Amino acid sequence: xxxxxxxxxxxxxxxxxxxxxxxxxxxxxxxxxxxxxxxxxxxxxxxxxxxxxxxxxxxxxxxxxxxxxxxxxxxxxxxxxxxxxxxxxxxxxxxxxxxxxxxxxxxxxxxxxxxxxxxxxxxxxxxxxxxxxxxxxxxxxxxxxxxxxxxx
Amino acid sequence: xxxxxxxxxxxxxxxxxxxxxxxxxxxxxxxxxxxxxxxxxxxxxxxxxxxxxxxxxxxxxxxxxxxxxxxxxxxxxxxxxxxxxxxxxxxxxxxxxxxxxxxxxxxxxxxxxxxxxxxxxxxxxxxxxxx
Numbered sequence: 252x253x254x255x256x257x258x259x260x261x262x263x264x265x266x267x268x269x270x271x272x273x274x275x276x277x278x279x280x281x282x283x284x285x286x287x288x289x290x291x292x293x294x295x296x297x298x299x300x301x302x303x304x305x306x307x308x309x310x311x312x313x314x315x316x317x318x319x320x321x322x323x324x325x326x327x328x329x330x331x332x333x334x335x336x337x338x339x340x341x342x343x344x345x346x347x348x349x350x351x352x353x354x355x356x357x358x359x360x361x362x363x364x365x366x367x368x369x370x371x372x373x374x375x376x377x378x379x380x381x382x383x384x385x386x387x388x389x390x391x392x393x394x395x396x397x398x399x400x401x402x403x
Numbered sequence: 404x405x406x407x408x409x410x411x412x413x414x415x416x417x418x419x420x421x422x423x424x425x426x427x428x429x430x431x432x433x434x435x436x437x438x439x440x441x442x443x444x445x446x447x448x449x450x451x452x453x454x455x456x457x458x459x460x461x462x463x464x465x466x467x468x469x470x471x472x473x474x475x476x477x478x479x480x481x482x483x484x485x486x487x488x489x490x491x492x493x494x495x496x497x498x499x500x501x502x503x504x505x506x507x508x509x510x511x512x513x514x515x516x517x518x519x520x521x522x523x524x525x526x527x528x529x530x531x532x533x534x
Contacts, residue, residue: 260409267413267420274424282431293444295452303452306459313504313526316461323461340505347482348500 298376301353301399305378307341308357309395314341317385328359328395330386335365344369356398359384361391375401439474439488440497446475447486447499450521450530454484457523458503464523467533473517479509479530489515503528 310325312318315337317329339345344352345368354370362384378397383390453466478485481503487496503509504526511530513519518533 256409260413263413267416271420274420278424278427278431281428285432289441292441293448295448300452300455303455303459306456307504308459310459310461311504312461313506325461342502342504344502348502352500352502 297353297399297401298378301355301376301397301401302378304342304353305355305380305397305399308397309380309382311341314338324383324385326380327383327385327390328393330362330384333357333359333363333365333384338365338367342367350400350403352402354400356400358396358398360394360396362393370398370400371403373400373403374398440495443475443486443488443497446470446472446477447484447497450477450479450484450486451499451501453521454479454501454503454509454528457521457528458507460523462523463525466521468519468521471517472513472519473515475513476515477511477513477519477530479511479528481509484530 307314309328310316310323312323315328315332317324317327317332338355338357342355344350344354349369350371354367356364356366356370356372356374358364359382376399378399380395380397382393382395384393449468453468457464457466474488476487476489483498483500485496485498507526507528509528509530511528513530513532516532520531520533522529522531
């Protein structure tokens with residue numbers, strides 16, 4: 252092979268070495284951009300998920316909602332039910348997901364505070380609900396503050 | 404090696420590289436952009452949201468999923484919803500978990516049904532074809 256021929260082959264080899272490196276970067280960037288777009292498509296706002304889970308705290312008689320003569324009083328919290336044990340029965344993260352899902356700290360502005368098992372004060376946001384609290388046969392205005400800890 | 408031989412080798416190499424790049428790029432785009440995977444994930448998420456909502460209401464309720472689910476299989480268990488297409492391997496199944504209050508249960512299967520309903524009866528949430 253002549254000197255010119257050797258130079259030609261070497262030049263092409265250099266070109267392809269750089270080209271392969273650049274092509275690899277482009278492919279990875281491409282995959283990364285499409286992956287990001289896909290994540291945007293499947294994203295469900297955490298606030299919505301937490302809000303729907305938190306519905307049970309004020310509306311379900313198996314959580315804290317008060318009941319009178321078999322009628323459930325949605326939005327009325329029975330102070331006697333507002334305990335750690337009731338919360339654990341109402342929303343239990345222990346068997347599977349632990350900190351990998353939503354955990355809550357529930358606080359009645361004029362009353363006590365209870366936490367789910369895997370709540371570690373790593374709040375992402377707070378939900379507030381105007382509620383009535385039934386205590387000793389009397390209804391009182393109150394605010395339920397739900398501190399939400401997302402997956403850690 | 405003479406110049407002609409080297410040039411032919413390089414030409415073959417270039418063609419292989421260009422074809423590989425086209426193949427990898429289209430495959431990557433197809434894998435990521437396949438709408439069925441996105442649809443399955445969204446379906447599982449929406450089912451989970453609906454199950455959580457049903458757990459948060461007192462009384463019974465019946466909700467129809469607002470879409471055609473005839474391409475999918477859905478399995479509802481006490482703590483999870485699984486969505487997949489018939490014949491798919493388990494690695495491609497989409498699973499979402501949830502936590503129901505103690506004493507509550509969830510079950511049901513919908514096999515390629517166009518209209519699927521979630522029904523809350525007392526403390527049980529059922530997944531089934533709509534009546």
